[in-house]
Amino acid sequence: MGLELYLDLLSQPCRAVFIFAKKNGIPFQLRTVQLLKGQNCSKEFLQINSLQRVPVLKDGDFILTESSAILIYLSCKYQVADHWYPSDLQTRSQIQEYLGWHAYNIRSIFGVTLWVRVLAPLIGIQVPEEKVNRNRTYMDHALQQLESKFLGDKPFLVGQQVSLADLMLLEELIQPVAVGYDVFVGRPRLAAWRGRIEAFLDTELWQEAHGPIFNILEQMAKKTLPVPPPETQKNMLFRISKIP
Amino acid sequence: MGLELYLDLLSQPCRAVYIFAKKNGIPFQLRTVELLKGQHLSDAFVQVNPLKKVPALKDGDFILTESVAILLYLTHKYKVPEHWYPQDLQTRARVDEYLAWQHTTLRRNCLRALWHKVMLPNFLGEQVSPKTLEDTVAELDVTLQLLEDKFLQNKDFIVGPHISLADLVAITELMHPMGAGCQVFQSRPKLAAWRQRIEAAVGKDLFQEAHEVILKVKNTPPADPTIKQKLMPGVLAMIQ
Numbered sequence: 001m002g003l004e005l006y007l008d009l010l011s012q013p014c015r016a017v018f019i020f021a022k023k024n025g026i027p028f029q030l031r032t033v034q035l036l037k038g039q040n041c042s043k044e045f046l047q048i049n050s051l052q053r054v055p056v057l058k059d060g061d062f063i064l065t066e067s068s069a070i071l072i073y074l075s076c077k078y079q080v081a082d083h084w085y086p087s088d089l090q091t092r093s094q095i096q097e098y099l100g101w102h103a104y105n106i107r108s109i110f111g112v113t114l115w116v117r118v119l120a121p122l123i124g125i126q127v128p129e130e131k132v133n134r135n136r137t138y139m140d141h142a143l144q145q146l147e148s149k150f151l152g153d154k155p156f157l158v159g160q161q162v163s164l165a166d167l168m169l170l171e172e173l174i175q176p177v178a179v180g181y182d183v184f185v186g187r188p189r190l191a192a193w194r195g196r197i198e199a200f201l202d203t204e205l206w207q208e209a210h211g212p213i214f215n216i217l218e219q220m221a222k223k224t225l226p227v228p229p230p231e232t233q234k235n236m237l238f239r240i241s242k243i244p
Numbered sequence: 245m246g247l248e249l250y251l252d253l254l255s256q257p258c259r260a261v262y263i264f265a266k267k268n269g270i271p272f273q274l275r276t277v278e279l280l281k282g283q284h285l286s287d288a289f290v291q292v293n294p295l296k297k298v299p300a301l302k303d304g305d306f307i308l309t310e311s312v313a314i315l316l317y318l319t320h321k322y323k324v325p326e327h328w329y330p331q332d333l334q335t336r337a338r339v340d341e342y343l344a345w346q347h348t349t350l351r352r353n354c355l356r357a358l359w360h361k362v363m364l365p366n367f368l369g370e371q372v373s374p375k376t377l378e379d380t381v382a383e384l385d386v387t388l389q390l391l392e393d394k395f396l397q398n399k400d401f402i403v404g405p406h407i408s409l410a411d412l413v414a415i416t417e418l419m420h421p422m423g424a425g426c427q428v429f430q431s432r433p434k435l436a437a438w439r440q441r442i443e444a445a446v447g448k449d450l451f452q453e454a455h456e457v458i459l460k461v462k463n464t465p466p467a468d469p470t471i472k473q474k475l476m477p478g479v480l481a482m483i484q
């Protein structure tokens with residue numbers, strides 16, 4: 001069995017992996033795991049990842065979780081173009097530096113918007129205004145640090161070309177955009193950076209990867225989103241209670 | 245100017261970097277940044293890291309923050325023994341997997357355990373509700389179980405028979421709740437045995453030296469009001 005990727009394109013790290021594999025012509029079997037249907041809690045998937053999370057890579061017997069580890073694995077195994085994960089020590093270290101910061105300061109913050117606008121209402125919950133506002137403050141603060149410390153005046157996060165760090169970041173930022181909170185408005189430098197990545201990816205791939213997330217508000221309005229099973233709703237409630 | 249490391253051994257990622265550099269005989273100038281005195285907020289340090297965090301590395305003109313990035317940089321630059329970050333693609337990916345996983349799980353929970361249990365009440369004079377403390381300890385417990393079941397399993401070290409960066413980053417985290425008086429190893433013989441193996445691998449003396457500060461952290465005298473005011477915003481953001 002060749003390479004398999006377990007993904008849900010509503011998830012930002014999954015989209016990063018999906019785009020990366022497609023753009024680099026890496027052949028894989030897509031195994032869709034619909035989180036809203038609770039498919040990550042199924043017995044089959046538990047065998048794959050006991051943490052019940054996507055993305056997951058399966059390469060023969062080898063199973064790997066964590067999007068950044070997956071991207072690095074794919075970069076090395078398929079010898080993709082050097083700019084994704086540059087061999088130059090200092091540049092590569094800067095990617096790692098970004099990923100370390102990202103894990104704590106971007107990853108846990110921007111996804112909250114989807115919970116506020118879609119996932120919580122889907123199970124009849126309203127995230128308190130106070131938490132929503134706090135989340136916006138966190139996002140603003142993170143974006144400020146991002147622009148001043150990481151992006152600066154460079155075309156991409158670590159220099160002249162796109163890297164896996166850019167992809168990880170972009171997908172996190174798409175999450176609020178898709179639910180109507182456009183973080184690029186009023187941030188011309190960041191918007192220009194997004195434009196450069198979009199131009200680099202083909203339109204078709206862009207649409208394929210973002211179709212589900214960009215349609216989510218419409219699906220919600222039309223009430224065509226799946227109703228999560230009880231077990232999933234329980235997990236969702238817990239997750240919502242943890243929004244700071 | 246050679247390699248400079250900006251560290252405070254109170255910080256768990258700093259301890260990982262310190263042990264790694266010492267163990268591998270990497271020559272460096274130690275630049276101590278005392279967090280409890282607010283030295284990370286000084287103008288001089290902000291020049292090094294505008295994000296006001298330790299650890300930070302300076303190698304000539306090159307400045308690098310984030311412990312994982314620093315450890316990997318040192319690994320490549322100084323040609324340390326291979327077991328720290330194995331050549332084999334899949335073993336290496338396991339190290340990367342752990343290093344990515346720990347940020348918002350083990351690291352976060354160990355940090356919160358220390359601050360909720362000891363530093364907020366003792367040092368900053370801020371009471372923490374019993375409910376918050378209980379939740380923090382419970383979350384830490386869940387994460388420790390994951391460390392054991394998903395990452396360590398029945399192996400000697402996280403990625404196999406030899407110590408790697410993953411073990412070093414993990415153990416320096418666990419010593420944080422230890423400093424707070426949580427007996428993380430007591431009812432976990434597997435983790436306890438693993439700790440012994442790590443201590444043996446890096447050397448007991450070095451391990452002890454690196455953890456002296458955290459294991460005495462309970463004796464920290466209360467902060468004076470100016471320091472408290474200076475540190476509070478950073479602390480709250482960090483343990484949110």
Ligand SMILES: N[C@@H](CCC(=O)N[C@@H](CS)C(=O)NCC(=O)O)C(=O)O
Nearest residue numbers: 011012013052053054055066067068
């Ligand atoms: N740090 C992980 C995060 C993985 C993650 O949080 N996945 C989410 C979707 S974005 C998930 O599977 N959630 C399901 C659940 O937690 O039940 C990565 O980057 O791969």
Ligand SMILES: N[C@@H](CCC(=O)N[C@@H](CS)C(=O)NCC(=O)O)C(=O)O
Nearest residue numbers: 255256257297298299310311478482
């Ligand atoms: N993810 C970073 C974390 C760095 C970090 O949070 N350092 C803490 C000490 S453990 C710090 O400098 N805190 C000072 C503050 O936030 O005000 C790493 O691994 O290096």
